[in-house]
Amino acid sequence: MSQTVDSFSFAKRIPATPSIGSTTVTKQDHVHLSFGFAAPHLFPIEQLSQSAAEAVTLHGRKALQYSGSVGPGQILKWIQARSQVHGIHVELDQILVTYGSTQGIDLATRILVEPGDHVWVESPSFFSALQAFRTAEAEITSFPIDEEGVRVDLIEHALLNAKQNGKPLPKFLYTMPTYHNPGGVTLSVERRKRLVQLAEIYNFFILEDDAYSELNFTGNRYPPLYTLFPERVIYLNTFSKIIAPGLRLGWIFADSNVIAKIKLLNLGGSIGVFTQEIVAKLLDGFAFQEHVDSLIDHYRQQRDVMANAVKNSFGEHVTFHLPEGGFYIWLRFADEVNTSDFLEDAANRGVSFVDGKSFYVNPEGFQYARLCFSYVSEDQIVRGVQSFADAYFAYINKAVS
Ligand SMILES: Cc1ncc(COP(=O)(O)O)c(C=O)c1O
Secondary structure (H helix, E strand, O other), rough: OOOOOOOOOOOOOOOOOOOOOHOOOOOOEEEOOOOOOHHHOOOOOOHHHHHHHHHHHHHHHHHHHOOOOOOHHHHHHHHHHHOOOOOOEEEEEEEEEOOHHHHHHHHHHHOOOOOEEEEEEEEEEHHHHHHHHHHOOOOOEEEEEEEOOOOOOHHHHHHHHHHHHOOOOOOOEEEEOOOOOOOOOOHHHHHHHHHHHHHHHHHOEEEEEEOOOOOOOOOOOOHHHHHOOOOOOEEEEEOOOOOOHHHEEEEEEOHHHHHHHHHHHHOOOOOOOOHHHHHHHOOOOOOHHHHHHHHHHHHHHHHHHHHHHHHHHHHHHHHHHOOEEOEEEEOOOOOOOHHHHOOOHHHHOOEEOOHHHHOOOOOOOOOEEEOOOOOOOHHHHHHHHHHHHHHHHHHHHHHHO
């Protein structure tokens, strides 16, 4: 028997709509240039299967137990050692394993922000991060990016202006300095140095999202912001792009006092203890650098195929920055184009992409589109980009006639 229950007033801070980041593939026959998914054929399935078996048979009594806020520990040591390759030196109490870097964004926001506090972001920015900041009821202000990453000069100007006029300063700036999602750009060394100086002068944190740093197509190296100012940078990374996103395993580096605060929020103790054990087993004796090199070779090739396909299918109608790493090509159309207007037609032609406005705090970015080259085959890239171009040309021809 069905009962009628009174309606209930849920917390107002809960978002009205899901983040695009929580969508998944439903139409198998479509070419998905929208999803920032890793290439599934590069998951180390056989090795993971063996590690999972070993984790349960050899270490199950520990790996299946509560493990306090520190966790089993072996993975921390691997992360600590690997990060030295990128110039990052941390003690174990400066590392926290998270349920993916998305959880890291959320946890950092929760320890830093009261409702009404100010958070500064790049425009465009990562939509799941924007969702986390909105849920925390932060006031969000955005700063544009160009070919060299976020416009640090504009940030500096805004900080000075806020200080002089008694306006609130940000609690933190959220940035993706290396292989930006969606912009594909990388923050120059000069801007990195200035940005951390500003964080010191105006006393705000920087939330550095470094999810793609291992996928370096050129060999050029950029110092993580964390290495420049570890006291005020909270650094986030993840196994999602280098092993598999379904593991839901990432990590934070921060000052040990900051890590201690975040641990206070982790009510169930360390997360994914069993997964940590499996991944630790996998990494023990795994040729990780070789694995990363094969990811880089693959994704670099995919990037090149996509860049050529875009040039062939769109000609002069779009511009983009060729990314030095990561998963994305960010297309800029003429200012009067609104990419949301041909999203549906593109879907009818069997291709998905993300329209520009989804990456912005305010209603803007309509003339952009994000294409992702990581999840699809080369053949799909060529076909998908052509169908996307067909939808675009049909749209502009309709606008002209
Ligand atoms: C910039 C950025 N940060 C974080 C994530 C999510 O990482 P995770 O799977 O570790 O939550 C993504 C995934 O698309 C991303 O692009």
